[in-house]
Structure formats: C-alpha cells, structure tokens
Amino acid sequence: MQKVFNNKMAIFLFVFPGILLFALTFLVPIVLSAYYSFRDTLSPGTPSAFIGFANYTELLFHDSRFWLALRNAVLLGLGFILIQHPIAIFFAIMLDRLGGKAEKWFRTIFFIPCVISVVVISKMWLSLLDPTFGAFNKMLDSLGLGFLKHAWLGDGSTALVSMLFILIWAGFGWGLLFYYAGLKGIPDDMYEAASLDGASGFRLHWRITVPLLSPVITVQITLAMITALKQMETVFLTTNGGPGDSTQFLAVYLYNKAFSASQYGYANAISILFIIVCLLATYLSNKLTRSDATEF
Amino acid sequence: MVMNSKSTRNILLVTALAAVSVLSACGGGNDKNNNAGSSTNGGTTGSADKEVTLRLFSNLPDRKSGQGLAEQMVIDNYIKANPNVKIDIETLAEEPFKNKLKAYMASNEALDVTMVHGGAELNTLVQAGYVKELNPAEYEGDTYKFLPGVYKSFTFNDKLYGLPRNSDYEVIYYNKKLFDDNGIKIPTTYAELLEAGKQFRAKGIEPMSMNGKDLWSFAAFFQDLVVRLTGDQNLMLDAVAKKKNFTGDENFTKAAELLAQARDTKLFQESFMTADYGASQNLFTQGRAAMWYMGSWEAGMATNDKLPEDFRNNVNVLKFPVVEGGKGKDTDLLAWNGGGYSLVSSSKHPEEAKKFFDYMMSADQWAKIVWDTGAAVPAQKYELTGKESELQKQLTEVLTGATSTAGSIALDSGTPKFKDDAQNAFGKFFAGGSTPEQLLADLQKAAETQ
Numbered sequence: 001m002q003k004v005f006n007n008k009m010a011i012f013l014f015v016f017p018g019i020l021l022f023a024l025t026f027l028v029p030i031v032l033s034a035y036y037s038f039r040d041t042l043s044p045g046t047p048s049a050f051i052g053f054a055n056y057t058e059l060l061f062h063d064s065r066f067w068l069a070l071r072n073a074v075l076l077g078l079g080f081i082l083i084q085h086p087i088a089i090f091f092a093i094m095l096d097r098l099g100g101k102a103e104k105w106f107r108t109i110f111f112i113p114c115v116i117s118v119v120v121i122s123k124m125w126l127s128l129l130d131p132t133f134g135a136f137n138k139m140l141d142s143l144g145l146g147f148l149k150h151a152w153l154g155d156g157s158t159a160l161v162s163m164l165f166i167l168i169w170a171g172f173g174w175g176l177l178f179y180y181a182g183l184k185g186i187p188d189d190m191y192e193a194a195s196l197d198g199a200s201g202f203r204l205h206w207r208i209t210v211p212l213l214s215p216v217i218t219v220q221i222t223l224a225m226i227t228a229l230k231q232m233e234t235v236f237l238t239t240n241g242g243p244g245d246s247t248q249f250l251a252v253y254l255y256n257k258a259f260s261a262s263q264y265g266y267a268n269a270i271s272i273l274f275i276i277v278c279l280l281a282t283y284l285s286n287k288l289t290r291s292d293a294t295e296f
Numbered sequence: 297m298v299m300n301s302k303s304t305r306n307i308l309l310v311t312a313l314a315a316v317s318v319l320s321a322c323g324g325g326n327d328k329n330n331n332a333g334s335s336t337n338g339g340t341t342g343s344a345d346k347e348v349t350l351r352l353f354s355n356l357p358d359r360k361s362g363q364g365l366a367e368q369m370v371i372d373n374y375i376k377a378n379p380n381v382k383i384d385i386e387t388l389a390e391e392p393f394k395n396k397l398k399a400y401m402a403s404n405e406a407l408d409v410t411m412v413h414g415g416a417e418l419n420t421l422v423q424a425g426y427v428k429e430l431n432p433a434e435y436e437g438d439t440y441k442f443l444p445g446v447y448k449s450f451t452f453n454d455k456l457y458g459l460p461r462n463s464d465y466e467v468i469y470y471n472k473k474l475f476d477d478n479g480i481k482i483p484t485t486y487a488e489l490l491e492a493g494k495q496f497r498a499k500g501i502e503p504m505s506m507n508g509k510d511l512w513s514f515a516a517f518f519q520d521l522v523v524r525l526t527g528d529q530n531l532m533l534d535a536v537a538k539k540k541n542f543t544g545d546e547n548f549t550k551a552a553e554l555l556a557q558a559r560d561t562k563l564f565q566e567s568f569m570t571a572d573y574g575a576s577q578n579l580f581t582q583g584r585a586a587m588w589y590m591g592s593w594e595a596g597m598a599t600n601d602k603l604p605e606d607f608r609n610n611v612n613v614l615k616f617p618v619v620e621g622g623k624g625k626d627t628d629l630l631a632w633n634g635g636g637y638s639l640v641s642s643s644k645h646p647e648e649a650k651k652f653f654d655y656m657m658s659a660d661q662w663a664k665i666v667w668d669t670g671a672a673v674p675a676q677k678y679e680l681t682g683k684e685s686e687l688q689k690q691l692t693e694v695l696t697g698a699t700s701t702a703g704s705i706a707l708d709s710g711t712p713k714f715k716d717d718a719q720n721a722f723g724k725f726f727a728g729g730s731t732p733e734q735l736l737a738d739l740q741k742a743a744e745t746q
Binding site: 243 | 394395398399401402403404420423424425426502508509511565566567568569570584711712713715716717720723724725726727728730
C-alpha cells in the first residue's frame with residue numbers, strides 16, 4: 001500500500017477521474033459563464049460583442065431588480081436562521097425527549113414535506129392560498145376571521161411573507177433531521193452532570209445542548225444561507241418572481257433574464273456575482289459562527 | 297464529535313461552488329447552416345424508402361382536443377401518406393415551451409420543425425441562426441392560400457423565417473348563462489364592462505378571468521384600450537419603436553387611467569396575479585368566472601367534450617367594448633399572427649423536414665383541419681362547412697367585420713428585453729404598487745433601453 005501511495009503516477013490515476021469530472025461539470029461552466037458575462041449576446045452561438053464591464057456596472061449601479069432579488073434572498077436566509085432553525089432545534093429537543101413509538105412517528109411526520117416533490121408543494125400551496133377556493137381563506141372564514149381573507153400570493157404586500165412561510169415550512173424537516181442527529185450524539189452524562197450542578201429546563205439546553213450542537217449549527221447556517229440564495233424552484237412554480245417583482249429571487253431573475261429576456265450575457269454576469277455573493281456568505285457565516293470545537 | 301474546522305471549511309467551499317453553478321453554459325457551434333435552400337429542394341422522390349424520424353417541438357400538449365388534436369391529425373395524415381417517416385413529437389405548455397426552445401437554440405439541438413411565436417421570440421431564433429429562411433414565392437398560390445399581410449411577425453429584414461398557423465385576435469369570451477341568470481347586461485362600452493364587473497362581484501361571481509401570472513394579457517388589454525381611445529392601430533406600435541412617447545401623451549395617460557379602473561374595481565378574479573393560462577381557463581370553463589379575456593385560438597372550447605356541456609352551450613364572444621368619447625370603433629380589431637412553424641437549421645433531415653413542413657402548411661391540412669374541428673381561425677383562406685359551432689361563427693364575424701387590424705401585438709414588436717421589462721411594468725402596476733404615470737414611465741424606459 002505504502003508503495004502505491006509513493007507512486008506519483010498511481011496517485012494521479014486515482015485522482016484524475018474525479019478532478020476531470022469536477023472540472024467539466026463545475027469549473028468549465030463557471031469559466032464559460034465568466035466569459036459570457038463580458039459579452040452582449042442573446043445566447044451561445046449568436047453574434048456576440050465584447051463589452052467589458054458594462055454588464056456589471058449596469059447590474060451594480062442601475063438595476064434595482066437585482067438588488068431587490070438579492071435583498072429578498074437575504075431576507076429568506078435570515079428567515080431560515082432566525083425562525084426556521086430555532087424552531088427546528090426546539091422540535092429536535094422535544095422529539096429527542098419524547099422517546100418510544102411517538103418519537104418515530106413524529107420524526108416521520110416532520111420529514112414528510114422534504115420527501116414531497118417541489119412541484120407538488122408549489123401547486124399545493126398555490127391552491128391552499130388561493131383567495132377564492134383556498135382552504136386557508138376558508139379556515140379564516142370559519143374562525144370568524146373573514147376580514148383577514150386575502151390574495152396571499154397574489155398581492156404585492158403579502159406575497160413575500162407568504163413565500164417565506166412556504167419555504168421555511170418546506171425546509172423545516174431537513175433542519176430538524178440534522179439537529180436531531182446532532183442531539184443523539186450528545187451523551188446523557190453531560191445532562192446528568194449539569195442537573196447535579198442545578199441546571200434545568202431552558203437553562204440546561206441553553207448551556208449544554210446549544211453549545212454542543214454548535215458544529216451542526218455552523219454547517220446549518222452556512223447551508224441555510226446558500227439555500228436561500230439559490231432558491232429557485234418553488235418561487236418559479238408559484239409566482240415566478242411576481243406579482244410585480246415582489247417575490248423576485250436571484251436565481252429566478254437570472255433564469256428569466258437568460259431565457260425570457262434573451263439577455264444571456266447579462267444573465268451570466270448575474271450568475272458570476274451570484275457565485276461571489278454565495279462564497280462571501282459562506283466565508284462570513286463561517287467567520288461569525290466559528291468557535292472552538294468542543295470534544296466529548 | 298470532533299470537527300476539524302479547516303477541512304469543514306474546505307468542504308463547505310466546495311459545496312458552495314457546487315451549489316451555485318445554476319446556469320450551465322453550453323457551448324454552441326457557430327457553424328450553423330443558414331441557407332434557405334429553396335433551390336436545392338427539387339428531389340422529393342429521392343428519399344422515399346429511407347426510414348426517417350423527424351423531430352417536432354410543439355406548444356400543444358393536449359393531443360385530444362383543440363389545436364393539439366388538429367396538429368396530431370395533420371401528423372397522422374402525413375405518416376399515412378409517407379410510411380417511411382416517423383414523427384417524434386415533444387410538447388410543453390406555453391411558457392415552459394418558450395424557455396425550452398431557447399435552451400434548444402443555445403445548444404443547437406437538431407430539431408426538424410418547431411412551433412414558433414412570431415415577433416420578439418422568433419427574432420431571437422433568427423439572430424441565433426436557429427431557424428431557416430423561407431422563400432415566400434413558394435407559398436403563394438392555391439396550395440397554401442395564405443391571407444394577405446400574415447407574414448408580418450415572421451419577417452425580419454425582409455426575409456421570411458416561418459409561416460403563421462392562425463389568425464389571432466383578442467376577444468372577450470363570456471358565459472351567457474351567468475349574465476342572464478344574474479340579470480346583468482352584456483357590456484358594449486367600457487363603463488358597462490366595469491359596471492358588470494361590480495355587479496358580478498356583488499353576487500360573489502368572478503367577473504373576468506385573466507392569466508395575470510403570464511403578464512402578456514395585460515399588455516394586450518392595454519393595447520385594446522389605446523386603440524378604442526384613439527382609433528389608431530399604430531400609436532402603441534410606434535411608441536415601442538420609439539417614434540412616439542408613452543409619457544406626456546394624453547391618449548396613453550387616459551388609457552392607463554382606464555386600465556387602473558379595471559384594477560381598482562376588481563374586474564379580474566381575486567387570484568389573477570398567480571393564475572397562469574390553465575388556471576385562468578379553468579376558472580372560466582368551470583363556470584366560476586363570467587368572462588375570459590383571451591385570443592381567438594380558443595375557438596375549440598365550444599367543441600371540447602371534456603368541458604361541461606352547460607358551459608359549451610353558453611360560451612359566446614364579445615368584441616372589446618368601446619370607450620365613451622373614444623375615436624375607436626368596436627370593429628378596430630387587435631389582430632395579429634402570433635403562432636406558427638419554422639424549419640430548424642440544425643435539422644439532420646432537411647429535405648424530409650421541408651416536405652413535412654410544406655405538407656402541414658398546405659391549405660387542405662392544418663388550415664382546413666383546424667377550422668373543421670373548430671379549434672382556431674387559420675391564417676389561410678378556408679371554406680365554411682356549414683357545421684361550424686356557434687362560437688366559430690361569432691369569431692368569424694368578428695374577423696370579417698373588422699374595419700382595421702393591428703398586424704402585431706405591441707408587446708412582441710420590440711426586443712425580448714423590451715417584452716420582459718414591459719411585462720414587469722404591468723406586473724408592478726397590477727400588483728397594486730404603481731400609478732398610471734409610473735406605468736407609462738416604466739414602459740417608456742423599457743422602450744428606450746431595449
């Protein structure tokens with residue numbers, strides 16, 4: 001074995017297929033994307049002209065839709081981090097303490113939204129929130145809250161909140177699963193020791209569970225940020241960024257620029273900025289949540 | 297549980313890179329053959345025995361009724377006459393179809409014949425060299441019988457790149473029973489239309505169904521209002537072409553104010569901003585909305601046995617109502633030729649593809665079948681059979697009675713970027729935010745920066 005690892009050729013042969021696959025599927029498209037981002041073109045294969053940084057200056061300084069899309073993505077990320085994840089941690093703790101058959105049942109139930117296809121989720125929420133036939137408005141009616149009835153996804157003032165709600169709901173199961181797995185890895189004697197020291201209830205979890213979950217939380221926050229930034233399918237299938245841009249998200253915007261508005265070069269400039277924003281978000285969330293890993 | 301923070305970070309960085317590469321750029325070749333090839337197409341007998349599979353891409357997923365059925369019948373006829381040819385059909389609904397066609401264009405996919413939308417959409421395909429130039433002289437005469445002026449949205453720099461399949465015009469379909477049962481007058485003026493809207497709303501019936509998510513219907517509605525106000529079919533087209541201004545023009549201001557009235561009196565269904573084509577159609581065909589603002593290509597509703605009989609017997613056509621004090625008549629028709637077919641340059645069987653294309657577009661195939669089945673109004677001369685549905689007769693009357701036509705729909709007369717920006721302006725307007733002035737300013741900007 002030692003011999004094999006000393007042979008540079010062998011190492012190369014082992015690593016090369018993986019590197020090649022990575023290069024062809026990730027690096028080459030990104031490089032091509034960067035190339036097109038400096039050009040004015042309808043699509044690859046059409047006449048294109050080099051226009052320098054024009055796409056980027058337009059994007060950064062004149063395109064309010066881009067900033068709106070970015071703002072919405074950041075809002076979604078914050079929604080994930082500040083609403084979805086605390087709830088997921090709370091439910092994970094509850095689930096962990098439940099034990100027995102009920103634990104298994106609820107574990108499955110909470111994970112159901114993650115198993116349903118995005119198309120089904122989108123269409124389901126579209127009809128649930130439909131102002132005329134939707135179950136949600138009907139429920140409000142029967143509760144005597146008819147005055148709250150609304151075109152939830154169809155009105156610019158509530159569309160974003162409704163969209164955030166759907167997305168937070170749909171991704172909840174994943175967060176729960178990770179935290180639940182993390183919790184299972186915390187040995188019981190930690191809790192016993194803490195109880196002997198007089199900690200209980202909220203304090204117990206705040207001092208023991210949360211710090212010990214911190215590696216999971218770090219990864220989850222980063223993933224939440226990226227998920228929020230690259231959100232596409234649900235938005236595309238429900239509102240397509242509308243009404244009037246109120247639920248515009250980066251990936252939907254870039255898709256529509258490329259394939260509806262035929263501004264392919266411009267869309268590629270968005271995708272390059274998109275990569276930079278994602279890397280920046282990853283770096284920042286790592287920096288901010290970085291703490292010394294606890295060993296136990 | 298120990299986490300090495302350095303390797304975690306590296307893994308995360310890789311994950312991030314993987315996660316964000318959404319738009320995979322496909323390298324398309326520049327070696328497209330963009331010749332019309334009309335002179336080389338003498339040999340129709342040459343490939344009679346060879347097995348050929350042609351690829352057709354269409355926006356008609358429903359193959360059992362309406363235009364989809366008509367298209368399928370043409371294909372079946374062709375296969376019967378040419379047993380060596382197989383036709384591989386791929387269909388997608390309207391909006392996904394448009395997007396996928398652009399993706400096919402980007403990767404120079406070897407389709408043979410594709411459905412195309414005239415105007416801005418086709419213009420992109422033309423610039424990419426993805427569709428073949430056609431020789432208009434070939435399509436003159438009695439085999440094809442195209443009506444005059446129907447090539448407008450398919451012609452770029454005086455060259456023809458596709459053939460229209462229908463005469464398209466916007467009308468208001470209405471459910472007569474809902475009007476009668478509720479004692480509401482069928483509107484002939486815009487004020488009456490808004491009034492009817494209020495009355496239906498008071499009775500808990502959605503007045504007019506609209507595919508607001510797709511946005512283009514708003515632009516057509518606005519164009520209809522402009523024409524009713526001015527009687528000038530060219531005004532809005534000129535504004536898109538930057539020969540006139542949207543802003544500071546009293547006609548546009550008035551039209552935008554009228555549009556705001558439709559929004560503010562809630563003429564459209566509650567869910568109109570999230571309703572796509574299918575959703576808006578269902579609302580109307582299930583008798584839940586009294587009217588539907590849509591094009592003449594929906595003539596097939598009256599003969600579609602999947603729809604409730606009660607609906608089929610009551611669906612009627614209304615001309616877009618006149619505006620009080622406006623110079624336009626209700627016979628000034630917002631008509632154009634939107635949908636059609638083109639030959640694809642990267643076809644692997646160009647000769648067979650052209651043969652099929654010519655067959656499909658001949659007057660006794662698509663045009664005859666689509667009319668006889670009551671699916672749409674063709675762009676070619678057709679014979680009345682005497683078996684037309686009531687809806688077809690009314691649609692024919694609207695077309696033959698037209699005193700002027702637009703020739704193209706303003707939204708499609710600019711670049712794709714204009715279309716996207718203008719649609720977004722209408723979206724902002726209807727989502728509740730902007731004023732009529734803001735709408736016109738946005739349209740002006742869209743026209744200037746296209």
